[in-house]
Amino acid sequence: MIRVEGRAKVTGAARYAADAAARGHAHGALVPATIARGRVVSIDDDAALALPGVLAVLHHGNAPRLAEVAGRLGPDASTRVLQSDRVPHTGWPVALVVAETAEQARAAADALVVTYAREQHDVAFTADHPGHYTPERVFPYEPAVTVVGDVDAELAAAPVVVDETYTTPAEHHAPMEPHAATAHWRDGRLDVVDSNQGAFVIAGDLAGLFALDPAAVRVRAEHVGGGFGGKAVTGAHVLLAVLATLRLGRPVRVVLDRAQVFALTGYRPATVQRLRLGADPDGRLRAVDHDSATATSTLHEYVEGTGAGTRVLYAADALRISHRVTRLDVPTPRMMRAPGKAPGSFALESAMDELAHRCGVDPVALRLRNEPAAGPVTGWPFSSRNLAACFTEGTRRFGWDGRDPRPGVRRDGRWLVGTGTAAAVFPALSVPATAAATAEADGTVTIRVGATDLGTGARTALTLLAAEALGLPVDRVRVLIGDSDFGRAPLAGGSWGTSSWGAAVVKAATRLRETLAEPIPAGGITVVGDTAADLGAPAERHRLAFGAQFAEAAVDVATGEVRVRRLLGVFAVGRVVNPTAARGQLVGGMTMGLSQALHEEALWDRTLGTQVNADLAGYHIATNADVPVIEADWVDDPDPEMPGGIKGLGEIGIVGTAAAIANAVWHATGVRHRHLPIRPDRVL
């Protein structure tokens, strides 16, 4: 099945956050800070307020106060918009102008006169920045420093050592649908239609920040046009819309423009990673030392956990994983598709390729030689681990066997051609969720679950799971999603959506089927499935999805252009619920990995402290013409420990892709590229 909501989307019937019907809503336009660090000294709103249609100018001096909160948002000052005169980075909202129309609001926002007191800023990230410190944790929940055995001794004793530094740039979120929210405070209830990754979670944040009873907040996000982590946070757009409706008592809509999306919705921070691998001559690893430096904002400590894959991929006698971070006058970075794992895999899997060459071992054979029997850090068993099966199937499909390992020897006209591979890993998670199943009078069943479909096909997968559990044809099952009133549900993130919401849906559906005699009779019966009690304390097991990535790249020796000619990913992702959507997710992740390898790079102007290429003209993302036919498939990967055997696959497609491409570029040319993106000027 393709998409249950496909017709609604292509006919325009599907309403996104900025399309939501709201009677008499006003429009809010953000006023972004133009300095990178300092204070707002004054805001002169006389001219703005005199313009037609302008209703209010909200700023730190007059906006409603947010409550002090603990928990998810406690230490995160990025959410405290219009609460102080402090400017933490360019693009930070210093005011919201509200007017009858979007055009009036924008015109008045431009007319607002803001005076700043500038302070010396610092937006320049380097590995040896004096501000680096070791945090306690890295995203999501891992220790910043992990030590197993004596890495220095093993490195000193190892006959073969790879010691290289790899860098990855900051990368922006740029979903097709910009962030938007319409908020309305009425009859003692806050009603919000938002573009986000989890209505229930965002509603909880809003209840905390506005000191409301959670039952007094309703957030809906039925259709969302893309979100890869940048809609997982309660963003400035929704906070400003709520502040404004509280002030005005009428619905207010705030839509970010593209530049504001780049400034205010998180991004993957830049990393500098030093990899030291020590090995025996046959490639068996004795030591792995993975040290990362990254940056965060002054508002919140988000630390990209680049070592996550290194913790679980390869056996070694000694292992050290360390992360450092420095605070700069930049927006707060956030999770972005495969946070940590995507940039971390570029470094680790490039280094493994370098080791393979030094040892004269085939890159696939090198990885299989270092397969661990248990978690290299924890000693925990793997609930299932089919990485070797992915490589076996991948080498067969790609035609890897018989590859000439020498670099720079395959030529096709003016192109040098090479192939490369990399491993991929991503956690398989399932978290508590609740769902309700209602037998309707007409013999159909309605499922209500607070899931989010970011365009992933999640809603379709849940429909298939419900129909299967109910023993009904798909067209008699209706799945409603994206409403915080449907009860507890996790964000669409962590690749856990299908396993988490799915478990609740299957539970509710199964109970309904048990409750009713078949076929389902007269309606009005609702049963709830809640999985909170089912998941229990996590056992000491690694639950992971795996994959093997293969790339063929051609390099134009005259221009430095890299063309990816083929990509193949073979994954072990547990049970696949809907092959069409699953393939779409994996191919989408690999496409994003290609874009990471060759195109994406967020830049800051060190002097001005501003973002340089914060728009879709300056920030390059792979387009159709850059993307070859991409094949994604999976091996049989039964995992009885995951609910329904489902591991999730929303993120693993991007893991390892950039390394496989970089390794192919090396194989094509004999020149190693350790800095992403592999731009033509770097190739020449």
Ligand code: MOS
């Ligand atoms: Mo995804 S980065 O877990 O939203």
